[in-house]
Amino acid sequence: MTSTLAEKASPSAPATARAGARRAKRRRTVLFFMAPAFLGFLIFFGYPLIATVYYSFTRYDLINPPQFIGFDNYVRMFTTEPLVGTAAYNTLWLVVILTVCRVTFSLGIASVISRLKSGVGLVRTLCYLPTLAPPAAATLAFVFVFNPEFGPVNRFLRLVGIDGGLWFNSPEMSKPALTLLALWGSGELMIIILAALLDVPTEQYEAAELDGAGLIRRFWHVTLPSISPVLLFGVVNSIIYALQFFTQAIVAASASAGTADVAGNSKLIGAPQNSTLTYPIWLYVQGFRYFNMGYAAAMAVLLFIVSSGFTWILVRQLRKSQHQEEGA
Amino acid sequence: MITLSDTARKPPVSVPPRVQFKRNWDKRLSYIATHAVGIALGVIFMLPLLFVFLTAVMASDQAMTASLWPTEWHFENFVKVFQKAPLLEYFGNSLLYSALATAGALLSAIPAAYALAKLRWRGQNLFFMLTVAAMLLPPQVTVVPLYDLWVRMGLTGTLVPLIVPYFFFDAFSIFLLRQFFLTIPKDYLEAAKIDGCNEFQAMYRVLIPMAKPGIAATAMFCFLFTWNDYFGPLLYTGENQDHWPLSLAIASFRGMHHVEWNMTMAATALIMAPVIVLFIFAQKSFVKGITFTGVKG
Numbered sequence: 310m311t312s313t314l315a316e317k318a319s320p321s322a323p324a325t326a327r328a329g330a331r332r333a334k335r336r337r338t339v340l341f342f343m344a345p346a347f348l349g350f351l352i353f354f355g356y357p358l359i360a361t362v363y364y365s366f367t368r369y370d371l372i373n374p375p376q377f378i379g380f381d382n383y384v385r386m387f388t389t390e391p392l393v394g395t396a397a398y399n400t401l402w403l404v405v406i407l408t409v410c411r412v413t414f415s416l417g418i419a420s421v422i423s424r425l426k427s428g429v430g431l432v433r434t435l436c437y438l439p440t441l442a443p444p445a446a447a448t449l450a451f452v453f454v455f456n457p458e459f460g461p462v463n464r465f466l467r468l469v470g471i472d473g474g475l476w477f478n479s480p481e482m483s484k485p486a487l488t489l490l491a492l493w494g495s496g497e498l499m500i501i502i503l504a505a506l507l508d509v510p511t512e513q514y515e516a517a518e519l520d521g522a523g524l525i526r527r528f529w530h531v532t533l534p535s536i537s538p539v540l541l542f543g544v545v546n547s548i549i550y551a552l553q554f555f556t557q558a559i560v561a562a563s564a565s566a567g568t569a570d571v572a573g574n575s576k577l578i579g580a581p582q583n584s585t586l587t588y589p590i591w592l593y594v595q596g597f598r599y600f601n602m603g604y605a606a607a608m609a610v611l612l613f614i615v616s617s618g619f620t621w622i623l624v625r626q627l628r629k630s631q632h633q634e635e636g637a
Numbered sequence: 638m639i640t641l642s643d644t645a646r647k648p649p650v651s652v653p654p655r656v657q658f659k660r661n662w663d664k665r666l667s668y669i670a671t672h673a674v675g676i677a678l679g680v681i682f683m684l685p686l687l688f689v690f691l692t693a694v695m696a697s698d699q700a701m702t703a704s705l706w707p708t709e710w711h712f713e714n715f716v717k718v719f720q721k722a723p724l725l726e727y728f729g730n731s732l733l734y735s736a737l738a739t740a741g742a743l744l745s746a747i748p749a750a751y752a753l754a755k756l757r758w759r760g761q762n763l764f765f766m767l768t769v770a771a772m773l774l775p776p777q778v779t780v781v782p783l784y785d786l787w788v789r790m791g792l793t794g795t796l797v798p799l800i801v802p803y804f805f806f807d808a809f810s811i812f813l814l815r816q817f818f819l820t821i822p823k824d825y826l827e828a829a830k831i832d833g834c835n836e837f838q839a840m841y842r843v844l845i846p847m848a849k850p851g852i853a854a855t856a857m858f859c860f861l862f863t864w865n866d867y868f869g870p871l872l873y874t875g876e877n878q879d880h881w882p883l884s885l886a887i888a889s890f891r892g893m894h895h896v897e898w899n900m901t902m903a904a905t906a907l908i909m910a911p912v913i914v915l916f917i918f919a920q921k922s923f924v925k926g927i928t929f930t931g932v933k934g
Contacts, residue, residue: 335758338836342752343764345745349805350764353783354771360782371788418678424671434920435679439686441916443865445888446908450689453898459703461688493685497927504928553775556867560888589777596781597872606781613778620773624766 361613364606371600382607393608395583396591399484403554403587407488408547411495415543419503420532433503440496448560451490452477477565480584487585490557491550498543505539506532541626545619552616555593558585588612686909693903700899711899718903722890724883731882734796734870735863741803742810742859743852749806750814751840755826765815772808776868784872794877799869809862810855816929817851818844854926857919861912883908 340347365382367375386393422432439447455462455476463473476486509532517527533540562580578594579586592612596605692700693714695707719725752758753765787798821844829839845852867884874880887908891901916923 335756339752339756339758341837342748342756342840345805346749346764346811349745349802349807350767350771353802353806354767354779354808357779357782357786360785361779364781364785369785371785421671421674421678424667425675426668426672428672428675432675432679433924436682437923438913438916439682441861441865441912442686442909443867443884443887443912445865445867445884446905447685449887449891449901449905450685453692453902454685454688459701461684461705464703464705493682497930500924500927501930549773549775553777555777559871560867563888564891589775592777592780593868593872597784597875602781602785609778609781612775616773616775616778617770620770623773624769627769628762628766 358613361606361609364603365610367603367606369602369606371602375603378603382604385604386607386611390604392583392586392591393588395579396586396588399584399586400552400554400588402484403488403551404548406484407491407551407554408544410488410492411498411547411550412540412543414492415495415498415502416540419499419506420528422499422503423506433500437496437500440494442494444494444556445560447494448490448557449564451486451493452561452564455486455489477561478581480582483561483565483581483584487554487557487561490561491554498546502536502539502543505536509535538626538630542623545623545626548619549616549623552612552619553589554587555589558587559590561585689902689906689909692899693906695899697897697899700897700902714899714903715907718900718907721900722886722893722904724886724904724907726879727881727883727886730796730880731864731884734799734866734882735860737800738803738807738863739856739859741800741805742807743856745803745805746807746810746814746855747845747852748840749811750818751836751844753811753815754818755823755840755844756836768808768811771806772812780872787873793873794880796870796874796880796882798873799863799866803859807859810859813855813858813926813929814848814851817848817855820851821847850922850925851929853919854922854929857915857923858926861915864912 364375366377366379368378368381369375418436422429422436425432442450454460457463457473457475457478460473460476462476466473474482476482513531513535514527517531522530559578562585563577566577566580578590588608589612592605592608595601595608688705691705691707694710694712695714696709696711699708753761753768783798784793787793792798825843825847826839829843830836834842864882865884866882867888870880870882870885874882874885887904890904891898
């Protein structure tokens with residue numbers, strides 16, 4: 310396409326040849342820099358994305374060749390298979406509750422830190438540090454800390470006269486416990502919001518204060534409007550995080566069940582009573598424990614449809630902010 | 638010092654003295670309140686880590702009780718735990734995975750990020766948006782055909798399927814490096830090119846030295862991500878214990894080695910330690926990198 314355009318615009322033949330050569334050289338340069346990325350993108354992202362759709366219409370167990378079965382996997386997913394509904398419910402629970410809690414919590418902590426006059430660095434470090442802990446290890450730590458019998462949390466609650474509950478061992482409390490674990494590790498969002506809070510011009514606060522605006526009104530009319538893009542990022546980022554919630558749930562289930570078994574063993578998954586069985590975990594079990602690869606692919610397609618909507622929001626926001634930067 | 642500079646900065650022109658006095662009191666109270674909350678937050682966030690450590694040095698029977706403070710300090714638990722399980726081997730696997738993946742990510746992502754940030758070509762924006770999408774989508778979306786691919790190559794049960802992709806395409810590294818590279822003024826590269834450098838030399842001699850903090854941050858995030866990764870190793874090495882990294886081993890640690898909580902917590906502390914040390918040494922670039930990943934308003 311470029312060549313036809315160039316031919317039309319060119320006044321003389323030698324100039325065209327030179328321009329063409331330069332363009333070819335530039336294309337070679339770009340290709341030189343981008344070749345591994347192009348190749349990797351195609352092999353490790355583009356191809357599997359399309360192939361997933363194909364596999365979702367087949368029955369495939371990795372050994373026998375895939376067998377085309379039309380929409381059977383999808384029909385099964387929406388009608389007869391009982392656990393996919395539980396898994397979807399658990400993930401939806403996390404998407405709603407975890408997102409609300411994570412954004413509010415991060416915003417709350419960031420506002421406290423932003424108001425500190427000394428020790429900002431230290432408090433920020435302490436609040437961020439747990440985020441770095443490997444999720445599997447952090448989960449183990451939490452299963453211990455929230456142990457119903459001898460965990461420090463219940464011990465403390467007994468001290469103030471509250472019966473602490475079973476946390477990871479009860480179907481009602483396991484997801485709230487996982488949410489607390491996720492909040493403990495939400496330092497990244499906290500730092501992003503903190504950076505946005507510190508970017509709000511102080512003159513605006515001063516002006517609002519002179520107008521007699523109280524703390525709440527200042528927050529509502531000054532802070533919120535200027536950090537709203539970051540909050541949107543936080544919401545979508547948390548939704549995506551909740552949609553792929555996997556490690557903590559799988560490790561918590563096997564660690565709290567406490568039997569002698571390998572994590573990821575299908576007997577322990579979702580314990581107690583499938584309350585921690587998230588959608589990605591069920592996808593993993595179907596595909597890589599039962600080797601229902603076609604069914605897992607159908608689940609993956611549904612996950613893709615749901616998550617690509619949220620992904621699109623972030624991509625668009627990023628493009629918008631970039632245009633603004635270029636324009637400025 | 639703080640109160641001094643505060644009062645020095647503030648007084649608006651027309652405020653009567655008594656209101657001024659009240660305001661100062663309000664200020665001082667809110668200063669104390671916010672700092673108390675700040676200290677409390679820091680402590681609360683640290684408590685779980687403290688409990689892990691305290692339990693790790695308890696005797697096994699004490700670890701099963703509700704007591705928080707060790708009656709005897711068994712620091713040798715950190716050594717003993719290596720006899721309970723082949724932790725060193727797992728550690729080696731983790732290191733292999735993280736180090737190779739990080740090296741691969743830098744090798745492949747630096748040129749790609751350079752082309753995305755500093756060259757102009759057709760499809761540039763499209764490819765960048767696709768990269769962002771690849772970064773954000775859950776890994777489970779593409780996992781079925783990828784697993785199939787590695788099975789056919791006979792490489793499941795090893796760490797190879799986890800490492801190789803980094804040598805071609807790591808969406809997060811490309812994204813983060815591009816954002817860093819954009820902040821480096823083009824003039825330096827132009828000057829280098831006028832001096833006779835080609836694009837590669839301009840990248841190698843000018844951009845990379847200038848972008849060192851960004852590259853370091855990217856390397857750290859990549860190392861951290863792979864060190865903490867659980868889903869990938871579970872998928873590809875789940876059946877082959879010899880290739881397990883620490884993250885996978887720790888999750889089945891208690892069940893497999895029939896060990897008590899004190900040993901489990903000792904192992905947990907040992908796994909967290911490298912990451913915490915890394916953070917203490919490189920805090921600044923971490924924070925900078927994180928704010929770069931957030932979408933700026």
